Amino acid sequence: MNPCQGDENGCSPTPWGNDFVPLAPGGASLFCQALPVVAVCPAGTHDDGNGRCVANAVPQCRVEVGYQGAIIPSQSAVNHSYLYVQPSPGSPFEVLDAGPQRAIPYVILRPRGLPRPMYVGFGKMVTDVSAQGMYQEATNPASTVTWAQYEPCWLVAKLISDTEALNGVYDYGGLSYNSNSFVYTVLWDVGLSNAVHQPARTPGWGDLFLIP
Amino acid sequence: MQGAFRAVRYPVKALAWLSAAALAAAALAAVLSYYMESGEIISPPRGGPATIALLDRPDVRLVMYDICRQNPSREEPPRVLAREYSDLLASGAIAKLAAGTRVSVLSRDIGAGMSGLWSIKVRSGPWSGRRGWTCPGSLVLLHAYP
Structure with missing residues (x-):
């Protein structure tokens, strides 16, 4: 007797449309076997093997926020922050960082009414995407990672394109509008500025640049 | 007479103090400048030396841009301008610096001149001072x- 009663082949339909066929006569099992059914799925989804369309997994890339001591890399009295990112899943990390065009300002002014000194001569803020980092952040043993998470790779691509877009656009401000402001700005642009806590002693964090 | 001497002595003393303070500030700025500008040549991904331009000339710029843009490993001549690269290397317009060479980074150029390149002063090795x-x-x- 055929254990799978139903259609003319002895198969019963399942709720999602595929039917069951009986095992070959003389088989050990009394159960029926599912026929493979391939669904035509819309873009961004795929067949889960049961004829159902499920959303594709979004490729995930690692994003990390780090800092190291400014001026003296091993001393974190005042810090310089940056990002480590994976451009594609499992790829080597790139460092996204920023700094002044020139290491020494020519003049330091303190105009009346301004709460902070004004530095003239640092030049523009230079931003960089590189394996080593402008300040060897990739190999500095004093580097501290304060936040790390997997994020969609498109978001990492946005962090990289924002970094490139900010290169040479704004004046470097010293204790404000600096590398910490750069990190805050690119995180803000991808909606991560609230998720990431401000690294310790990073003046300029919270200052936003307008990304061109 | 003594009063006149005193009247001259104090401004001179003050001027001397001011000059000393200015000299000390300038010396401190020079030391800080040297410290903050210090950098070093790093090994390219596949090892080997890095190329630097020693002259700011249009033909040198072209070869440098070719190296920076098309040859990120930097240990080989540029792909497009390989012959020009060899000629410039032979003439001393460009040079190869070993990884670990100490340099001072004077400016990271964005606009005019060697646009996009970093201006440096070599601090160690055979090209020191250049x-x-x-x-x-x-x-x-x-x-x-x-």
Whole structure:
């Protein structure tokens, strides 16, 4: 007797449309076997093997926020922050960082009414995407990672394109509008500025640049 | 007479103090400048030296741009201008610096001149004292600002 009663082949339909066929006569099992059914799925989804369309997994890339001591890399009295990112899943990390065009300002002014000194001569803020980092952040043993998470790779691509877009656009401000402001700005642009806590002693964090 | 002497003595003394303070500030700025500008040539991904331009000339710029843009490994001649690269290397317009060579990074150029290249002064090795330009990925600075 055929254990799978139903259609003319002895198969019963399942709720999602595929039917069951009986095992070959003389088989050990009394159960029926599912026929493979391939669904035509819309873009961004795929067949889960049961004829159902499920959303594709979004490729995930690692994003990390780090800092190291400014001026003296091993001393974190005042810090310089940056990002480590994976451009594609499992790829080597790139460092996204920023700094002044020139290491020494020519003049330091303190105009009346301004709460902070004004530095003239640092030049523009230079931003960089590189394996080593402008300040060897990739190999500095004093580097501290304060936040790390997997994020969609498109978001990492946005962090990289924002970094490139900010290169040479704004004046470097010293204790404000600096590398910490750069990190805050690119995180803000991808909606991560609230998720990431401000690294310790990073003046300029919270200052936003307008990304061109 | 004594009063006149006193009247002259104090401004002179004050001027001397001011000059000393200015000299000390200038010396401190020079030391800080040297410290903050210090960097070194790093090994390209596949090892080997990095190329620097020693002259700011249009033909040198073209070859440097070719190296920076098309040959990120930097240890080989540029793909497009390979012959020009050899000629410039032979004439001393460009040079190869070994990884670990100490340099001072004078400016990271964005606009005019060697646009996009970093202006450096070599601090060690056979090219010590020479000024040059190199690709941004060829070196690191040792001290960061916030």
